[in-house]
Amino acid sequence: MNDTIASIATSLGVGAISIIRVSGTEAIKIVNKIFKGKDLKKVASHTIHYGHIINNEEIIDEVLVSVMKKPKTYTMEDVVEINCHGGIASTNKVLELLLLNGCRLASPGEFTKRAFLNGRIDLIEAEAVSDLINSETDLERKVAINGLEGNLSKLIKDIRNNLLNIISNIEVNIDYPEYQDIYEVTLEDLKKQVPNIKIKLEKLVMDYENTKLLHKGINVAIIGRPNVGKSSLLNKLLDENKAIVTNIPGTTRDIVEGTIYLDGIKLNIIDTAGIRETNDVVESIGVSKSLKALKNANLILLLLNNNEEITNEDKDLISKTNDKTTIIVINKNDLNTKLDLTTLNLENVVSINTIDNQGIDSLKNKIKELFNFDMINNSDFTYITNLRQITKIKEALNILNELEIGINQEQDLDILEMDLKDIWNTLGLIIGESYDEELLDDLFKNFCVGK
Amino acid sequence: MNYDIIVVGGGHAGCEASLAASRLGHRTLLVTGNIKNIADMPCNPSIGGPAKGILVREIDALGGEMGINTDKSHIQLKMLNTKKGPAVRALRAQADKVTYANNMLETLKRQENLEIKEAIVDDLVVENGKVLGIKSENGETINSKIVILTTGTYLKADVLVGDKRTSSGPHGEKPAKNLSDNLRKLGLTIQRLKTGTPPRIERSSIDFSELEREDGDDILRTFSYDINPLYKIEEQVPCYLTYTNLKTHEIINENLNKSSMYGGYVTGIGPRYCPSIEDKVVKFHDKERHQLFLEPESLSYDDIYLQGFSTSMPNDVQEKMVHSLKGLENAKILKYAYAIEYDAIDPLEMKPSLENKIIENLFTAGQINGTSGYEEAAAQGLMAGINASLKLQEKEPLILKRNEAYIGVLIDDLVTKGTNEPYRMLTSRAEYRLLLRHDNADIRLREYGYQVGLIDDKRYQNFQNKLHDIEELTNYLKNNKLTTKDNKVIENLDTSPILDGITYYDLLKRPGITLEKLLTTLNLNLYYNKEVLEQVEISIKYEGYIRKSLIDANRLKQLESIEIPEDFDYSLVQNIATEARQKFLKIRPRTLGQASRISGVNPSDIAVLSVFLKRYKHD
Structure with a gap:
């Protein structure tokens, strides 16, 4: 648990300075081994030192090193941060040196995990912090900050309180059956209240799907026959956006040609054109490549040529994209119209050219419309930002479905209450709370019983 | 004189402990302040009820006495929660306080290997952290291999009525004034607890004609698995209901400063589920009435127990309060309500076998462990008697799991979470209550009773x-x-x-x-x-x-199966939060499962500990 970990804390490729963070009992010792400057073992805590990272006398980079001794650090362990100035290659080299000298490459979120395990931050905070670090756009940051302030906690707490009121009332009915003045919970009450809880939980799941788009971006695949203008469309989209994040080939399994931000929402554009053309293979391969790209896409931009009649290949692609969110993009609308789609009964058709911006703008508006950008932008995003949380909420929903079956079978209330408790407990795990004492407190606070 | 086991206290815990010990062949001495008070019921005249009734069935399944003795001694029997599911059904009896005590005393007297002696115990004989016997108030020392303390509310007991504080046990009995101080000197942590009891009313002075009547069931039943019903349905005695009213509340509010509790005369912590009527009126001020139960205490005398009306008001205010109740306008109070404060140990200093962690061969059971209720006391008494015997036989203790018995839940809660108010068993404390039913106590526990030797x-x-x-x-x-x-x-x-x-x-x-x-x-x-x-x-x-409950219980079993060595060095495990580390050191959980139930311990602490234990085992 307490080995020394290191990783690059800033995004690669963004900004002039990259920071490598090292945390653990050996942090200072290891960095000292590759640092030429002051003896870091002798410097005071929370100080910054100028020097060089060296490898066998060879200078790798000119750096500033911050030394922070436990416990007042992010992880509550000894932490050293190296500010590298030399760009990606030398930063990578420094990290490599650290690993050679005894550090282990930190897994994603491991620093935050240590901060949590060492008791510095609670679970939701930990998750929000890691999201904050990873967030790339303003919207994501909004979600992350809401998480920090406990908006999700509040929502879950509200639902749990609602459940707790029912549960403790049923418990009192069980433990104090002789009290005639105490309200007796009925099946009808559950029939009324359970659907409300279900709606709230389902909304959380729905919002999660939206926030997931914020985190991962919308995968957009541009497909179409060769020479239909895929590359031109790609270039047009990328050119229009100065906020392009560089494309790092091979960083994802998809062929990401570029990333653009549309109203703060990330679009990962996957283009199949480039591959085919460099490989110079028969046209049919173009189709099969396109089909493959379809699989991981949230949105398909299917390109057709306005200047040509529709081919069987086009029709094939149209039918293959039936079950996906697709925009039919008719390119070259500045040329004569030979394409006739009237018989195909298509939705979401946008017509563009690569000379003016009018078509591109309507394409963007179409994307915004299809993915409810308005709603996403106007949500208050109090919501779930990670897998653990969503898994628990889905688990709670599953139990709730079983509960509904039990309610329909008119099971005894004390039996149904077991499911209610289960849901309450499961939701408690999301915010790291599940104390039975809470239940007893509620029970005796709200009901007047006892000899 | 040398005994194997000395049991100090003749209440419900003491009776079960001494019966179990002597039945298992150990020479046992039961020491009580007053033989007349053996198996006394100083509070309500009922046994059983939700969760508690299941405790009684479990006691019976294991070979304890409370079930049979109640079957011999009750004047009304009811199955509760019959309109709910099987998991929450439970029997409750109105016991006849006189016959209950007499029947129990007879059983004790007939029991082989068991002697009864009157004395007030002042101190323990302890050498090298091991108990060797007891010292009585008059200086007598009696030796034994094991001592079981079941002192109830008698440790340094004070009875409170209004602003009057009297050093006394229930019914004006002599308290054990020095024992708890001496236990503290021996290194035990002592806490102060409080409970209360309502006034008793003369039956003939009550006008029952306008009160709601509550009869027993018209189906014959027994607590015990081994005997046939001994009563007739039509001979059962009814209870009655009445309610407080605005006038009662007015009297209480006007006199609040005279109540021991509200006047600031009480330091002990009272149980949440046993609020005094002052408490109810203050905390639930918008309620116009509170339900009260009139329960006959015995066929042999005239006292009616006014359940729901505990108070520590002075006598003159109690008169006014009682007379404001419907049906009780001319009631005669035979015994005034009182609150009682007493010393108890910290159950966290106890092993799940009920043996003390600081003093070897010392066991404790009942209210001294911070619990409340006859059934909770009897259950612990039985387990203390069994485990003391097993210890003498050099066998592993019998520790019931949370998915096996309410007794398991009770003891696990005590030794894992501790308590700072008298602990009462409630169905909501049992996470596997569908497995812990009234009907299947024998299927869950009889095998253990047989193995131990209490079931013939x-x-x-x-x-x-x-x-x-x-x-x-x-x-x-x-x-x-x-x-x-x-x-x-x-x-x-x-x-x-x-x-x-x-x-x-x-x-x-x-x-x-x-x-x-x-x-x-x-x-x-x-x-x-x-x-x-x-x-x-x-x-x-x-x-x-x-099946769902069983799956949950199996998950628990996995955590329960990872044992933590008794002398485990927690300083070896880094990354455990300080609060968790302190709790672990104090409680010394036996298993990872127990550790996970300690309040203030987070799942991450358990994850870290679990990883370490796996490595520890390999090394």
Whole structure:
């Protein structure tokens, strides 16, 4: 648990300075081994030192090193941060040196995990912090900050309180059956209240799907026959956006040609054109490549040529994209119209050219419309930002479905209450709370019983 | 004189402890301040109720006495929660306080290996952290291998009425003034607790004519698995209901500063579930009335227990309060209500066997451990008696798990979470209550009782026969089918016709079909006793839910199976939060499961500890 970990804390490729963070009992010792400057073992805590990272006398980079001794650090362990100035290659080299000298490459979120395990931050905070670090756009940051302030906690707490009121009332009915003045919970009450809880939980799941788009971006695949203008469309989209994040080939399994931000929402554009053309293979391969790209896409931009009649290949692609969110993009609308789609009964058709911006703008508006950008932008995003949380909420929903079956079978209330408790407990795990004492407190606070 | 085991205190814990110890062949001495108060019920005259009634069944399944003694001594019996599911059904008896105590005393007197002695115990004889006997108030020392303390509310007891504080146990009995101080000197942590009891009213002074009447059930039942009902339905005695009213509340509010509790005269912590009437009126000020129960204490005398009316108001205010109640306008108070403060140990200093962690061979049970209630006391007394005996036999202690018994929940809660108010058993404390039912206590626990030696061959054989019948009937229902040809008969069961073949077993799962109805309608000549039918029916009808509980319980078992060595060095494990580390050091949980239930311990602490224990085991 307490080995020394290191990783690059800033995004690669963004900004002039990259920071490598090292945390653990050996942090200072290891960095000292590759640092030429002051003896870091002798410097005071929370100080910054100028020097060089060296490898066998060879200078790798000119750096500033911050030394922070436990416990007042992010992880509550000894932490050293190296500010590298030399760009990606030398930063990578420094990290490599650290690993050679005894550090282990930190897994994603491991620093935050240590901060949590060492008791510095609670679970939701930990998750929000890691999201904050990873967030790339303003919207994501909004979600992350809401998480920090406990908006999700509040929502879950509200639902749990609602459940707790029912549960403790049923418990009192069980433990104090002789009290005639105490309200007796009925099946009808559950029939009324359970659907409300279900709606709230389902909304959380729905919002999660939206926030997931914020985190991962919308995968957009541009497909179409060769020479239909895929590359031109790609270039047009990328050119229009100065906020392009560089494309790092091979960083994802998809062929990401570029990333653009549309109203703060990330679009990962996957283009199949480039591959085919460099490989110079028969046209049919173009189709099969396109089909493959379809699989991981949230949105398909299917390109057709306005200047040509529709081919069987086009029709094939149209039918293959039936079950996906697709925009039919008719390119070259500045040329004569030979394409006739009237018989195909298509939705979401946008017509563009690569000379003016009018078509591109309507394409963007179409994307915004299809993915409810308005709603996403106007949500208050109090919501779930990670897998653990969503898994628990889905688990709670599953139990709730079983509960509904039990309610329909008119099971005894004390039996149904077991499911209610289960849901309450499961939701408690999301915010790291599940104390039975809470239940007893509620029970005796709200009901007047006892000899 | 040398005894194997000395039990100090003759209440419900002491009776069970001394009976279990002597029945298991150990020379036992029961020391009590006053033989007349053996098996006394200083508070309400009832035994059982939700959760508590199941405790009594468990005591009986293990071979304890409370169930049988209640069956011999009650004047009313009721099954509660019959309109709810099987998991929360429980028996409650109105016990006759006089016959209950007499019957128990008779049993104790008849018991081989058991002697009874009157004395007030002042101190323990302890050498090298091991108890060797007791010292009485008059200087006498009696030696034994094991001492079980079941002192109830008698440790440094003070009775409080209004602003008056008197050093006294219940009924003006002598308290044990020095024992708790001496326990503190021996290194034990002592806490102060409080409880209260309502006034007793003379029966003949109450006008019952306008009060609601509560009768016993018209079905004969027993707590014990081993005896037949000893009472007649029509001979049961009713209870009555009355309510407080605005006038009562006015009297209470006007005199609040005179109450021991509200006047600031009480330091002990009272139980949440046993609030005084002052508490109820103050905390629930918008409630216009509070329900009160009038329960007869005995056929031998005239006292009616006014349940729900605990108070520590001075006597003159109590008079006014009682006279404001409907039916009690001219009531005569025979005994005034009082609050009582007493010393108790910190149950966190106790092992799950109920042996003390600081003093070896010292066991404690009942209110001294911070619990409340006769049933909770008896359950611990029985376990202390069993585990003291097992220790003398150099055997492993019997530790019941949370998924096996309410007794397991009770003791695990005490030694894991501790308590700073008198602990009462509630169904909501049991996470596997569907497994811990009234009806199956014997199936859960009788085997243990037999192994320990408290269940004799004859009782065990009856139990085996029952198991056999259950299996036979279950198999029969599984192996026999109805087809669409039988839809005529099925119609008589008031259920929809079947479309395909269906086993009796699956048909029974349909709502509204009981096993009895099924057997008679189908004319199956199968004759099993009621308990067998009940058992089979419950396990079939609730199969899905029971299975779910079992899966949960199995998850618990995995954590329970990872043991933590008693001398485990927590300083070796880094990354545990400070609060968790302190709790671990104090409580020294035996298993990872127990560790996970400690309040203030987070899942991450358990994850870290679990990883470490795995490595620790390998090294």
